[in-house]
Amino acid sequence: MKKIFLFLLILNQFSVFSQTDKLYYFVEKDSLLGVKNQNGKIIIPAAYTMGSIIYDGILKDEIKENLIFFWIVKEGQKVYDRKGNFLFVPYILDAGFDDFNEGYMRFVENEKLGLANRNGAKIIPAQYDWVSSFNFGFAEYCNGCYFDRSKDDEHPPLVGGTWGYIDKNGAEIIPTEKRNHPKDFETEKHQFIPYQFVYNEKEKQILDFFEKRKDKIIEIYKIDCLKKDLYFEIIEKPSDLDPFYKIKTFEICDQYFHGANENYDEYKIFKVSADGKNFFVTYKDYVQHKKYSEFVERKIPVDKWIKKN
Numbered sequence: 001m002k003k004i005f006l007f008l009l010i011l012n013q014f015s016v017f018s019q020t021d022k023l024y025y026f027v028e029k030d031s032l033l034g035v036k037n038q039n040g041k042i043i044i045p046a047a048y049t050m051g052s053i054i055y056d057g058i059l060k061d062e063i064k065e066n067l068i069f070f071w072i073v074k075e076g077q078k079v080y081d082r083k084g085n086f087l088f089v090p091y092i093l094d095a096g097f098d099d100f101n102e103g104y105m106r107f108v109e110n111e112k113l114g115l116a117n118r119n120g121a122k123i124i125p126a127q128y129d130w131v132s133s134f135n136f137g138f139a140e141y142c143n144g145c146y147f148d149r150s151k152d153d154e155h156p157p158l159v160g161g162t163w164g165y166i167d168k169n170g171a172e173i174i175p176t177e178k179r180n181h182p183k184d185f186e187t188e189k190h191q192f193i194p195y196q197f198v199y200n201e202k203e204k205q206i207l208d209f210f211e212k213r214k215d216k217i218i219e220i221y222k223i224d225c226l227k228k229d230l231y232f233e234i235i236e237k238p239s240d241l242d243p244f245y246k247i248k249t250f251e252i253c254d255q256y257f258h259g260a261n262e263n264y265d266e267y268k269i270f271k272v273s274a275d276g277k278n279f280f281v282t283y284k285d286y287v288q289h290k291k292y293s294e295f296v297e298r299k300i301p302v303d304k305w306i307k308k309n
Helices: 002-014 201-211 214-221 302-308
Strands: 023-028 032-037 042-048 068-072 076-080 086-090 104-109 112-117 122-128 139-143 162-166 228-236 244-253 256-259 269-273 279-288 293-301
Touching: 023 042, 042 068, 104 122, 122 139, 201 214, 201 228, 201 244, 201 269, 201 279, 214 228, 214 244, 214 302, 279 302, 293 302
Parallel strands: none
Antiparallel strands: 023 032, 032 042, 068 076, 076 086, 086 104, 104 112, 112 122, 139 162, 228 244, 244 256, 244 269, 269 279, 279 293
16 A cells, blocks of 8 residues: 555655646446547557556546556556657666656666656666666766676675766766865865856745745754754756745755755745745645545745744
């Protein structure tokens, strides 16, 4: 049941606000699941999928997702666009499909990993034996590495290979031996990843709103250590998929650096309207319907949230 709820949560990450055809799931022969448009045209042919039961009760609801995820028995995991075009095979974790992090998710092609954006475009080609999710504007990759299952089959470590870092365009990042910016990221080898974020004046003003409230937010988060700080970074800009700036928090506590989990950490992801005038903190609300349950994003005005806490 937990995996079903996680699957629904993942599906909820890809909702859009402007679409052409209205799309709906349909069931054929009691268990085959597919997608049709409002005129009954089949967009994705019905197939026997893993977890088909989760659609019980929502078959009449319009599909709001930009990307449609299917786990087809005997065929595997697939991602389609709203026209029914197959896009790629998603990277699979224990809980299901890879989540979007800072606007990217991982996909698999020819046994290599790459990264795609929320529109399903393959921004960074599949050319790595392993690559991390994006965090603080960069991702770590390795080639020639492998999971060593000799001692731990459930959580095997990655060993061997050549390691490196890439930016959001897939360009190689060369670590420096000294810090050149206050927010350069220090690696375990005490090298520095150059600070990856660049902002225009409007975006600087948006972040200044949070900087002025930093001390109060640190108190709410209960960051309690000698050397503490909180970074606010814009990780996604307004689009047809989501008409808000998305701001991610990064907690610094002594030598510990933690970027908020965009899909599970409540009250640690902020959103700002496209005009830069309305500021919200977000959380996930677990909604139970008669035949199914889902996680829905809720927003609270930042100053109201701070005052309440």
